Amino acid sequence: MILYLLLNVVIAVIGIVAVLYLLFRLFAWHQGDARFVIEARRRDPFTLKMMSQDKAVFETEVPFKNAGKQLGTIMDFFPRTLLPQEQYDKVVVRSQLANKAAERDDGYWESVIINPGETGRIRVTIELVSKSGNIREDLKTFPDMAIDLIYQAVSRSEWYLHKARITLKAAEVKRALEQA
The missing domain is CATH 1.20.5 (Single alpha-helices involved in coiled-coils or other helix-helix interfaces)
Structure with missing residues (x-):
């Protein structure tokens, strides 16, 4: 019993x-939790910021927001360009990403806490350096180039990595060369 x-x-x-x-x-x-959204489809068109005999620098801005119910932290954010040599090998590509709210010129993403509903903008800079010394000639056959925007975030849940993709289109490069 x-x-x-x-x-x-x-x-x-x-x-x-x-x-x-x-x-x-x-x-x-x-x-709820933080939910970061990189609005890749709403990015500004790439613009030519600087051009010399052997180098062209393009920039765009990409909006992002915290669409979740809680604040969250973007701890790290970096671009990864996807231009395989088998597809196109006439330029060396360098990329950099910056938070427009806290500009830095050293390529470092300073961690930022983003409240629910808060928005921001990311500046993506792409530098194309000619291997032959004539950037105008080399960019005539430039293909579309994918750029992954990869970020590490943490909020109420465990940290995670996520990515969004934007593309530097051949048409944008061609239009910039025509206007320069």
């Missing part, structure tokens, strides 16, 4: 703990 009563108490305690855990998870789900 005592064993049966003890077993009922243990089962009741386990049941209460399970219900409390489910209530906590429901509360945490309702509280």
Whole structure:
């Protein structure tokens, strides 16, 4: 009889703990989390910022926002250009990314806390350096170049890496060369 009563108490305690855990998870789900959105489709067109005999520098701005319910931190943010030598090998590509709200010229992304609903802008700079010494000639056959914008974020959940993709289009490069 005592064993049966003890077993009922243990089962009741386990049941209460399970219900409390489910209530906590429901509360945490309702509280939400940060959700960063890189609005790659709303980026500004790439513009030619500087051009010399052997180098061309293009820039664009990409909006982002915290569409979640909680604040979050973007701890690291960097661009990765995707231009394989098998596809096009006439230029050396260098890329840099900066937070427009906290401009730095050393290529370092300073961690930033972003409140729910807050927006910002990222400046992406692409430097194309000619291998032959004549950038105008080399860029005549420049293809579309994908650029991954990779960021590390943390909020109520564990940190994670995410990426968005923008493209430096051949048509944008051609138009910039015609206007320069």
